């Protein structure tokens with residue numbers, strides 16, 4: 001699904017240069033769920049933006065579904081932590097925005113988003129504005145908007161980091177359900193080790209800036225609903241924490 | 250809704266009463282014909298309205314409204330463009346910075362030479378002044394649009410025009426309307442200047458001519474007309490805000 005070959009990224013600003021990524025290589029198969037984790041400011045979001053086609057690497061190559069990527073791809077959806085929703089649009093209009101931009105008729109928009117909103121428990125909030133929703137509901141709207149485009153690749157940048165623990169776990173479970181139902185490729189950037197272990201079949205650990213891929217932890221139990229209560233869950237969390245501590249040292 | 254409206258009207262009525270009282274006290278204290286009591290001015294206002302005041306009021310209102318519309322129409326798109334396009338900004342920002350602080354009203358004589366004594370010179374001058382105020386506000390607002398919002402739009406596949414329409418314009422609108430509200434004060438001040446200078450119509454002309462004829466009652470009737478003009482302009486911006494920025498007031 002995704003090939004990242006020898007990718008480096010350097011930001012050039014007026015008189016400073018910041019290298020964000022150094023020689024990253026990744027092979028992500030279709031329908032896999034990956035999590036990127038690493039120290040703050042190391043370059044995780046930058047890598048996600050490359051995969052989304054919002055930026056281009058300084059050197060190296062990124063290809064998605066067999067084609068090198070240079071601009072956003074219609075079947076890729078992106079969910080950001082903040083500012084992803086537009087406060088001046090209702091839940092309905094936020095959800096249907098991607099469809100509207102693609103020139104899909106209002107009737108078809110309605111047919112696509114109604115079941116999605118119902119599934120996410122948002123149907124009764126259709127005509128509310130984001131300011132009238134709780135944080136968890138807002139992120140659900142962001143998820144709904146992504147799903148409306150029927151993506152085969154869903155990228156999420158710290159999607160649940162501003163939510164309380166229970167809401168957060170609840171949404172993680174929702175995401176796992178969606179991922180399993182739709183069979184899409186899911187990539188999540190997070191700071192939370194528990195979230196990484198619950199969501200990621202593969203947990204990619206990055207070094208401090210410039211981000212290098214330090215290790216990939218295999219996690220075959222990811223997405224199992226009862227996984228959280230399993231002793232293996234804690235064992236894996238401890239291992240990931242350990243690896244993270246090592247790279248920051 | 251109806252209840253809210255009656256309450257608002259009551260509040261305004263009270264405020265009006267309070268101002269009238271202050272004015273009355275001032276008039277009684279000063280005790281000179283140049284400051285008539287509010288009741289006398291009100292009487293004059295009622296008498297003059299039928300006769301010719303309404304015409305002057307309409308003329309002045311039209312001048313302000315036209316200026317607001319033209320300056321918004323020109324300054325908002327340009328301001329948003331400058332705020333979002335570094336190239337355009339680098340090219341035009343120096344020009345804006347040089348022209349913005351110049352008091353445009355000093356060109357009134359020149360404007361009159363070219364545009365005459367009718368509506369055109371007034372509308373031109375007010376528009377010129379509002380243009381820069383709104384331009385700067387729109388530009389700064391557009392600069393503040395979070396990059397994340399733009400990334401979201403781009404990843405949804407939006408083109409430039411769609412990004413302006415769905416994100417940049419609505420997110421800047423509250424700040425633009427605020428600048429418009431501030432501009433109304435300026436607009437009316439400039440209107441007075443332009444109308445008092447060389448004019449045969451408008452509230453500014455009426456104030457100056459009443460003053461010249463030593464008719465303080467008429468002068469204050471015209472001043473009340475000016476206040477009314479400012480009031481409807483504020484109400485208009487309020488309404489625009491209610492309709493366009495409902496999401497802000499939740």
Ligand SMILES: Nc1ncnc2c1ncn2[C@@H]1O[C@H](COP(=O)(O)OP(=O)(O)OP(=O)(O)O)[C@@H](O)[C@H]1O
Pocket residue numbers: 011012013018019020039040041042043044045046047209
């Ligand atoms: N547009 C930009 N211009 C210049 N430098 C940038 C830009 N975006 C990011 N950077 C820099 O690149 C580095 C990596 O940023 P990035 O946002 O990818 O980190 P991150 O791993 O997502 O961090 P966090 O975990 O805090 O979100 C940082 O040092 C950041 O300051």
Ligand SMILES: [Mg+2]
Pocket residue numbers: 044045046157
């Ligand atoms: Mg980040």
